[in-house]
Amino acid sequence: MTTKLTGAGRLAGVIGWPVTHSRSPLLHGYWLERYGIDGAYVPLAAERDFEGVVRGLRAAGFRGANVTKPWKEAAFALCDVVETSARRIGAINTLVFDERGVVGSNTDGFGFLAGLGEAGIAVSGQRALVLGAGGGSRAVCHALDEAGAHVTVTNRSRRRAEQVAENLPGIAVIDWERRSQAIGNCDLLVNTTSLGMAGSEPLDIDLSRGRATLCVSDIVYVPLETPLLRQARQSGYKTVDGVAMLLHQARPGFKAWFGVDPSVDDTLRSLVLATLGR
Template sequence: MIPLAGVIGDPIAHSRSPLLHGHWLRRHGIDGHYIPLHVRASDLGGTLALLPRLGFRGVNVTLPHKEAVFALADEATDRARAVGAANTLTFRDGRIHADNTDGAGFIANLRQGAPDWAGDRPALVLGAGGAARGVVAALLDEGVPTVTLANRTAARAEALAGQFDDRVRTIDWNDTGPALADHALLVNTTSLGMTGQPPLDVDLSALPGDAVVTDIVYTPLSTPLLTAAQARGNPTVDGLGMLLHQAAPGFAAWFGVTPQVDDDLRRAVLG
């Protein structure tokens, strides 16, 4: 059977995953297909049961299904269990294997975009959703000594911090600007600054000059946060690389080739 894979979400038309997997399929001469699938929550269980019978080797998972597919999986990696969500499913031996590569993709993108970044200094993370949970877990695994969380809804930040040890603390959203003085990495995991969303208004004046600023948003590629940081001379890392790096493990599992994340791939995904 022709190997198939895809991405499921609701909505899904905006996804760039077909572009990047299609690029890898062509590069490696693989006679396979990667298909976007619009799946509603009510159809999720039935879809996951049907896909392997249609020849699918696995799927990526995007909003709003990451937690739901984790609960439906037969097996899960440690990193998926750590965040209680999955973005990569592999169908093998009649079972659903769940993984979460978001954190690994975030770290790989950070190291590629800011090679001088060192994980031995504090980080400040904006947001307290599922993306923030994966980023915090990955930063702690990298040895970051403390992670500070700031979220517009303080209770959500406190709930997320409670899932980790005392290396994770919270501050009030309005205290973000002054708190930047004590951090070497600023990460935006919120939708603020994304095309069609309100701007992210953070005063960067206290941020150390060598602190790295990264945004997991990639539409636009240079968000207002990154533009402001670049104007100050801070090193910045855009969010597109996280999308690219998180995709590689799934492609390797489904199509048997470990792909490269390079400039050709970025150009293909940017269209």
């Protein structure tokens, strides 16, 4: 089915600088065609004046937009409403324009949990160890905490890990040097650091202490199988790669802008994997 865009079409996009790396137009374009929706999702390269761009899009009838670097902090300043999850995480990646004004949310945690669910991984009551203390870590920790997991976070800088825990009472913090030792007591290990990403240094961790039921997840998706996931697979553990989170985090925005809760299928995953050189 080929979607035809009319004057009544719904519009959304992704704002960033640069924006050429974004796979969001591919994801949303696929869903628009699949569901036969009169609409379009476009890349919006905004080098400056983020507020002016957002105000202009709203005035032009856009339903909203995703936000990527370097504008995630600026998004907070102009939102009329910031949803609780985004406020606790400290980052906004989705804007919706409605009767409330500019509404900001963060869908990364939703995407992470949906990816685990797709893989058949239970969360409630499980013990999770999260590596890292950046925006990705905050989104993952918040989602796991909300889903009823017992979360421990660790980072090379302990102070940054403590800052994650300050916004999420009940989350434990351990020293980075104890990361391998702590694996023996967890059901889920999540890497949110850049360690293991293409061009970065590897993540040094010993998985031998893990139980047979351990699940290992990495939100990095370049490479698709990071050294951590390779080590986990070779050790017989279940793994969840970063593409699952990438695909599912796009769903709430699409639903808000275009009125359909889209599903993630093998065709979409294959399209995205092709952009990763797979």
